[in-house]
Amino acid sequence: MSALDPETKAWLADTGFTVRDEALWREALTHGSTGEARDYQRLEFLGDRVLGLAIAGWLHERSGDDEGRLAQRLNALVSKRACADVARAIALPDHLRLGKQARDDGAAQGDNVLGDVMEALLGAQHVEAGFDTARDLVRRLWASAMDGGAGRSKHPKSALQEWAAGNQRRPPDYELVDRSGPDHAAKFTVRVKVHKVGEAEATAGSKQEAETAAARKFMEIYG
Incomplete structure (x- = not known):
């Protein structure tokens, strides 16, 4: 068979x-x-x-x-x-x-x-x-x-880290604020903050991807 x-x-x-x-x-x-x-x-x-x-x-x-x-x-x-x-x-x-x-x-x-x-x-x-x-x-x-362009541009977390240092701010702080769904379809929500600047949240299928998306969103708003 x-x-x-x-x-x-x-x-x-x-x-x-x-x-x-x-x-x-x-x-x-x-x-x-x-x-x-x-x-x-x-x-x-x-x-x-x-x-x-x-x-x-x-x-x-x-x-x-x-x-x-x-x-x-x-x-x-x-x-x-x-x-x-x-x-x-x-x-x-x-x-x-x-x-x-x-x-x-x-x-x-x-x-x-x-x-x-x-x-x-x-x-x-x-x-x-x-x-x-x-x-x-x-x-x-x-x-x-x-x-294509995969990985050619600077990683969003690295870009945010350098932006914070260049603007004499504290390093970005990442916080896992929610995890939902079953293990095979989990969703992670991460918040990134830069002291005295602002914050941004993003949700993705892994904690790492959510951190990356949050950093990208932060730079879109404040960068």
Whole structure:
């Protein structure tokens, strides 16, 4: 009996993945909400490292930037949002294996779940066919992000930190003011304040992303 739906197997192959062990790919696409014994988390752990090395090598090869700028671009290109954008571009949400409640809660479109599963698929590719094929796949799927402006501009938190110092203000203070929703679709609201200047709030799917969005909003208002 096939472990994968035939449409999902065909989609994986068409996207460029090497599908031999169907159970491995089923695992990569399975969310913990299904209650199955194996879900994507172990493969996500591996895929995160595969993606990081693939992007780092690519940046080093094509850019003469210093370490700080390379790190800035790397962080942007491997972020959950970047991974989720790639996942949507290849129609990954159509093939996610979710429990009913997680699906009803919108997990199939959330950056956190999509980003995690995208990494899990890269981990599965590494297991099935080795790093070189996973790296080549990353270069194809991330080509648009790499050629675009991802990570080229200064990170909003760094920009705000420098703005505060340049205006002789205290460093920005970030505060988590709310966390809501189930773990697979959590929402975090963060407030950033600069003493005697003002504050701004933003909500996102992770605390880090909410801090970034709050810093960006603060600079739009006060910068």
